[in-house]
Amino acid sequence: MMLKVLIVDDTQEKIVEIRAVLSGFVENPDDVPISGSIRDALKECTKRRYDLIILDLYIPFKAGETPNPKNAMTFLRLIKEEDDYICPIFVIGITRMQDFAEYKSFFESETLKILLYAENDDTWKEQLKNRLEYLIGVKKKMGITYEYDYDVAIITALQSPEHEILKHTLSKDWNEVNLEDDKTTTYYETTLYTKTNRPVRCISCYAPQMASVASATLTSKLILRFHPRYLFMAGICAGLKDNGIGYGDVLVATQIWDGMSGKYKDLSHDDTDPEMIFEPDYRQISLNAAMLNIVNRLRDNTDLCTQIKNEYEGEKPETPMKIHAGPMTSVPAVIASEQKIADLKAHARKLIGLEMESYGVFYAAEHAHHLKPIYTASIKSASDLADKNKTDKYQAYASYTSAALVKYIIENELEY
Numbered sequence: 293m294m295l296k297v298l299i300v301d302d303t304q305e306k307i308v309e310i311r312a313v314l315s316g317f318v319e320n321p322d323d324v325p326i327s328g329s330i331r332d333a334l335k336e337c338t339k340r341r342y343d344l345i346i347l348d349l350y351i352p353f354k355a356g357e358t359p360n361p362k363n364a365m366t367f368l369r370l371i372k373e374e375d376d377y378i379c380p381i382f383v384i385g386i387t388r389m390q391d392f393a394e395y396k397s398f399f400e401s402e403t404l405k406i407l408l409y410a411e412n413d414d415t416w417k418e419q420l421k422n423r424l425e426y427l428i429g430v431k432k433k434m435g436i437t438y439e440y441d442y443d444v445a446i447i448t449a450l451q452s453p454e455h456e457i458l459k460h461t462l463s464k465d466w467n468e469v470n471l472e473d474d475k476t477t478t479y480y481e482t483t484l485y486t487k488t489n490r491p492v493r494c495i496s497c498y499a500p501q502m503a504s505v506a507s508a509t510l511t512s513k514l515i516l517r518f519h520p521r522y523l524f525m526a527g528i529c530a531g532l533k534d535n536g537i538g539y540g541d542v543l544v545a546t547q548i549w550d551g552m553s554g555k556y557k558d559l560s561h562d563d564t565d566p567e568m569i570f571e572p573d574y575r576q577i578s579l580n581a582a583m584l585n586i587v588n589r590l591r592d593n594t595d596l597c598t599q600i601k602n603e604y605e606g607e608k609p610e611t612p613m614k615i616h617a618g619p620m621t622s623v624p625a626v627i628a629s630e631q632k633i634a635d636l637k638a639h640a641r642k643l644i645g646l647e648m649e650s651y652g653v654f655y656a657a658e659h660a661h662h663l664k665p666i667y668t669a670s671i672k673s674a675s676d677l678a679d680k681n682k683t684d685k686y687q688a689y690a691s692y693t694s695a696a697l698v699k700y701i702i703e704n705e706l707e708y
Contacts, residue, residue, distance in 0.1 A: 293432050293441060294319050295424065298336055298380070300367070301348040302328040302359070306386070306409060310346060313417050317424045329355045330363045337371050342380040344427060346420075349387040349399060349406070361395045368402045381431075384423060386416070433473060440663065442481070444702050445520035446496040447510060449649045454527035454691045455498035461695035462494070469495065476500070477513065486703050494702070495520060503624050504550065504652025511656035515664060522706055523657055523665040526698050528690045529647035530682075531674025535618070538611040538674070539686040540601070540693045543620060543645040544587045545670040549576040550651045551621035576619070577654040583667040584617065586705045590697070591615045600696040608689045615697065618644035620670065622651035647672055667706075671698050 295317050311321040327333035330353045350359040371377045385399050385406040407416040448454035469479040484492040495518045499506040531537035553573050601613040619640040650670035657668040673690035676682045
């Protein structure tokens with residue numbers, strides 16, 4: 293996690309030294325914006341929120357004017373009190389002037405630290421570095437960010453086989469990300485590369501158990517701590533063979549809803565003749581239209597489907613792999629009952645699959661705080677066909693085809 297820093301200073305040699313200290317704390321020290329006057333700094337504070345402003349305490353209000361500490365005082369008051377400006381998280385003051393006793397108490401109360409700059413003394417550099425390390429730690433612990441951090445996040449319901457195969461399929465180079473204040477989840481990060489060789493930062497994790505509650509909780513944590521631009525739910529599901537779905541086919545949910553949302557109504561006339569009916573109250577969440585367009589194009593890419601299947605070295609069905617897009621439902625238990633499936637299809641006759649987690653993922657992403665993912669997509673593959681002949685035979689293959697399509701979309705279809 294990097295800091296967003298603004299330098300407000302009009303002395304070139306000091307700016308060069310400050311940028312050198314910032315190395316390792318910002319993405320590119322040479323790209324850190326510079327404001328040579330209070331007026332320019334105020335303009336910057338209307339555009340974005342900075343984690344840190346390094347403020348020269350003797351600075352002109354406008355370029356060419358005489359520097360005066362009253363200008364820095366004005367700046368600090370304005371960014372804190374006026375709604376026109378976006379207040380930074382922290383301000384550090386810096387000055388080479390030591391005769392500012394008249395203003396010292398004000399600056400000490402309004403800034404994180406005052407650094408005394410000296411050309412032949414590097415004490416201020418060490419002090420600045422210590423404050424930068426502190427700010428990075430605070431930002432990580434609090435999850436503070438106003439821009440996307442990771443490009444892609446991928447969730448699976450279980451560690452095995454889904455997450456293990458996901459990791460194996462996407463990359464050979466994964467690192468564990470252990471958060472000090474989250475001991476219930478282990479996260480994994482890697483870097484993929486687009487067709488133009490642009491690096492794509494990816495974070496992944498798996499839920500401790502199946503069903504929407506666990507996945508919704510995990511999604512909320514993931515968004516809060518890693519701020520992904522795109523979010524995928526990958527893994528396995530049950531496909532409905534009546535819609536031409538075969539083992540290992542990839543199912544992309546165009547709409548997802550909680551299959552058990554509603555109420556049971558008792559129609560019994562007496563205790564000896566119980567009669568219960570379920571009155572559904574389905575509230576679906578739809579796939580983003582731009583993501584749907586990507587999926588619809590890929591459905592016709594038979595070469596891609598053939599390539600994905602051919603690259604799998606384990607046991608796989610004889611039928612060709614296909615990509616399907618359609619409504620899916622999340623249910624809290626495995627269903628192998630034709631009557632239960634018929635009840636669900638009564639709501640969506642083109643239902644393509646059943647699974648247990650995606651509604652929770654979609655709901656958590658939909659109701660996340662500011663900077664929620666641009667797209668959330670459920671891309672799962674059919675490991676069984678929701679019938680009495682349920683088998684685990686193709687779980688590994690289905691986990692692979694899901695992961696392979698997610699990888700292709702990350703590397704070839706998304707904009708970063």
